[in-house]
Amino acid sequence: MHGPRSSPERAPRLYGRAFAAVVAGLLISIGFVGVALLEQNSALSGQLGAVDPIVNGNVRVLSQTQRELLRLDALIASGNPDRELVRFHADLVTQRIREAGLSYQINTLGSPELLAQSGTLGLIWTSRAEPLLDGAVDGSPTARAELRALIDEIELGFNRLVSEAEINRRFNAVEANTATSEVLGRTRGVLVGGGVSVVLLLAGAGLAGLGFVRFDRQRARTAQLMSELNDEMRILSAVASHTNAMVVITDADGVTTWVNDAFVESTGYPAEAIVGRRPGDVLQGPETDPDTVARMARHVSAGEAFTCEVVNYSADGVPYWVRIEVQPVTDDHGTLVNFIAVESDITADREAQRRLERAKEVAEEVATAKSSFLATMSHEIRTPLNAVIGLTSLLQGTPLDDQQREYVTTAASSGRLLLDVINDILSWSALGFDAVELERRPFSPQELVEQTVELARANATAKDIRVTSTVADDVPTTLEGDPTRLRQVLVNIVGNAVKFTDEGHVAVHVDIVDHAPDEATVPVRIRVVDTGIGIPADQVDRLFLPFSQADASTTRRYGGTGLGLAISNDLVALMGGRIDVESTPGTGTEVVIQLDLPVGRDASPGLASTAEVDAPPSADLRVLLVEDDPVNQMVAFHMLDRLGLTADVADNGQAALEAVHRCDYDVVLMDVHMPVMDGPTAARHIRQELPAARQPTIVAMTANAMPGDRERLLAADMDDYVAKPVRLGDLATTLRAVGATQS
Template sequence: MTTQGKSGGKESRISSLAQHHDRYSEDGLFLRYVRGQVRVFWPRLAFISLISLALAGLASPIVGVVSILIAGTAELIDSMFMRYAYRKLQAGVPSRGLRRISALTGLLHGFGMFLGAASPYWVGALFSQNQAVEIDPLFAICVLAGAALNAGLLMPYNLPAAIARLSVYTIAPFVLLFSSDSVLSQMELHLRLGGLAILDGTLFWYLHFVNRSFARTRSMLLTQALQQQELEGAYQRLLEQQVEAKRLALVARHANDSVLLIDENNKVNWVNEAFTRLTGYGFDEILDREPGDLLNHPDTDPDALDQILEGRRKARPFRMEILNRHKDGRDIWLETNQVPIRGEQGGEMSYIAIERDITAAKQNAQQLEEARQAAEEGSRAKSDFLATMSHEIRTPMNGVIGMAQLLEETDLDTDQKLYANTILSSAKTLLALINDILDLSKLDAGQISINPCDFDLHQCIDETIRLLRTQAEAKGLTLDVERDADLPRYLNGDDHRLRQILNNLVGNAIKFTEQGRVKVTVEAEPTSGGGVLLNCSIIDTGIGIPKEMLTGIFERFSQADAAISRRFGGSGLGLAISRRLAEAMDGRITVTSEIGTGSCFTLALPFALASAADITVAPVPERTGDTDGLSGLRVLVAEDNRVNRLLIQKFLKQTDLELEFAHDGAEAVDKVKSFEPDIILMDVSMPVMDGLEATRIIRSWGQPQPAIIALTANAFDTDREVCLAAGMNEFVTKPISRTQLLEVLASFAQAHRVQMTG
């Protein structure tokens, strides 16, 4: 009902002006002209018939017949076109073209009336051999004058047709008066001209009067239409305001949210039913009282109350959350949204307060916060667990691998060498699995850092492939590398992570290929930022991956089939780590594969360009095992694990250096004063005092400082940062090989001698 009324109101509001436009537009006026011409066809035809009868009686029957034929035919043609035009206008055809044609039919109609009225002057001469009788033209002029008056009345409706008719009716009297063969005197000539001038002047004045009256009437009707529109608009606005007021009242009364009307003195004037459901207080209990008198909680934040008062003082909308109390004593959290409103003509200020119960949302938020804290605590516990397990596993692994290496260097028979090699290989496999788990944990915790630097791409690829070629040749596989001819040599990025990803992808391809080859193609395409997108494709002729498993192949601990894990081994972490590393470098890894044909892994990584001048090549120490540079070096080993102390002692047995051991950090601090070492191999996790605290104490002394190398089972980047921040010079993770230990000692021994010699 409301919608229909509103729609009807819109139609009424535009009907006055629309009606005026329809009546007085070019199309509207022409439509009225056409409709009028069609309507008065028979009266006009009767008028022509009367004139023809009069001519038949006054002149001759043949004159009457000719007159009605000519004038009636012209009238009929004009009327037929008017009917045609009326149908076109009803169909929506524009009137401009029809108006032009109506000018032609109007001109034809004017000539027809002229020839019909003047038939006594030419019919006798045309049908009789005798000379025509002299006839006074007054009759014909009067008929044409009447026709001119009628055409003048229609001028505002169809100007072209009216001009066409009036042109004929203006010229016709001159033709009638001056077509006679009789000779006129000067006075008769002047009288006729004067009469025609008066007639034409009267006609033109009449036309001017008609058009001015029409314009005045049109303007008056337009004014009335505008006034009517304003009245209808005002009435419609009043109705809409009433409807809107009723609608708002219904909405406010039946809304789920509490609605309060508060005056400028902070007194409640009205509340809806939801207020009672929300707070337990009825309308009579809250009327003319301040809301806070009933609703404020003892624990309500005073700052929240001050903000409410400040918002009302500044007369601006505000929204906030506040703790209130239900009538039954329950705590309820309300979200209040208050908007100031003024009365008519800037009268008294009041407020509309819309309040919503957010107690459940607050409780959910609290639960989410507790869940978040629990999750963070769980993440911290997982990190602590991984760090602890890394330390606890790497510590014995250091002894296992180290002792296995020492065992390999002794004289062993064939079976003993096999046993030693098996122990060392299994330990390294276990260490690789531990490293993968730690890498994945770092990625999950967002602790993997990307360290870009300038590097030689060709060297990076060659060294990575060289390390893997031995595995391929051991299985009888061909490992090929194809580089694009335009492949840039020097890039800026994290080459260590690139090597790690390539090692995983190519190593996987070799592991799952039993015969054939593994092919690595490397290409680069320029990017809009001035760098390149490196595309590496690793194609193998291995067992392939089922299509339904392609999406899950990059999940952790995932392989295409459980039988594959038993057949080829592996933890299923390599691809998961590789994809996460690629994503951390803003790249991606994709795969295509067919069972029995092989797989193709594509690595795409963005890099910036670098130049050869930007690359600093670090010297690679020669692994000769020469210990001459360690002669006379004083080394203190702070290590609480007996096996690791024994292992380091065996590693350094053939060196000419002074070696001293401390079982904890406190003992290490004491022995630094007495032993005065050049280098300290400092474990981090030790009883009594850890290595970090011991390092800080040593660094606080003013005496010459030794080089302190962290030799620890902690392998996280954060552990490295903490060690360096404590004052250590280097960070080496366990397990450590004899060669690696000698290289570290040699590098710091050389630096120590340079320092001592100045």
């Protein structure tokens, strides 16, 4: 008979069951733990995959610092940088450099030494480079060169930091992989030393332990990276929040997601009033340019960066100008996620620009008024002066006793002096208004010099001094330039030499300096040498100042406005040349004109000789004199009589129009300012109403002698121009040309 089974017999089964249960429980637990660890590991891997690009932004901070430095350097090197744009990029450089020197960057750089180097580069920027910005923008070559050198030094330093940081990260990765390999090696050794069951348990425990270790390491790494990212985001947020510029962040559709404190303070809109809305829906108003708004919308739709200036409105309805710089932000896949807009209030700049434009308008109005005043004064002075000079010229041709001739000669000389003063003032005023336009036509330097000397000989002969001229053989027979202006310069200089020379001579020499035979332009040198009173060395520079002479006694003794050399100097400068003066008091003066002039082909016949001026015009010309002033009528009538001509007289443009309908005239001498109908209007009617076969030559004979008057009148249906006071020789030359066309 069998008794009950003893406990030792049941123990193996119990232990086996218990062991099996334990093993099963362990395996199940290990399985569950393994599955959980694998799921968590997968989740952590996904988190790290999302966090890694953001954390790598720390490395991009160094690269972005380099890029901003290069952009700033390129902007400064452009030669005329915009101050606001320079300041904007300089602020970005400062921000990036500060971020590159923060303590958390040691995880990117990999060593305290590199972090210290980053801080040193930041110190170079703030203490040495940044103070040079204003000087570089203002155009200082020294500041610009030194600033660019410092930018190169800082950019090179960050380049080295990026390279050495990459080496450190790779070294740390190798160490981590080596440590992991050692752990795995030890784990395999333990597994090999156990039995099948123990091996399975240890394997499960090892796998669970390895998964836990990996999980814990990844968790710690993620926590560290997230902490660093939060620190960086706090810094960036603080920068954006506390910058003086208004910052707006929108989503890809342009809807506002965030604004900084400067935006709220500047616009008066609280953040909640604009977040969730498009900025333009809140800020734009009646004065906002719709074309600019449409352009902004096109850029946003295309996901493009852009810069514009537009009128916005604050919360209390006050308009203000703002410059907006918008940059799109994309993710690692190139998908547009945000727009960042940095806005600067430029209302003060716009107002300053408006004031400058208004000041320019006022200056132009003043210049116009001044020009009009000078033109009016010139006309009013020339009109009676025409009678004075004309009548004295006619009187000199009549029988006179010695005393009468002396009186008439003095009156004629005074009239010509007054005319010279007026001409000098008008020429100087024209240069001040930039109204002088230079011609370019062929001329003979030999003829130009001879005619200048011929004009000076009358005054020189009266003082018993000689005036001579020489033109070197190597001077081309024909040059190109503005012979009228060049003759004006020579007449001024030679006239001055004659005026200030009491005995001896005045000589004009023309030659070429260092000229190669095959060059198309020659360096012409014109020397005017006199044996006059001379000028002290400390007074030479005053010669080229308007209304200035060597000293007050010069003006009292010799007269003149002191404008001649100032005008000559400006004209020569317009021609691209220069005037030099050397003088010794009591010995004489040498004035040297140097010009580069093209070699011409055929000389212009425009410069008439003295013999031609004295030749009378054709005596069978039919002349109509149109003049409202009775005295000027008499002067012109007697001048025509001296030339062997008679004339009909009309005292206004309407009377002249009626006269040309009644009779055929060869030439009409037309005044400009007249009652009833002025000269240009009468000329236009004559051109419109008379057939081509009956058209006369219309010569403007006027006191309008401001720069541009000749061109304006020739464009207004006039054929030629004679300025008052009318010189008999000028009138004869003009009428002789009319006679030549009639024959």
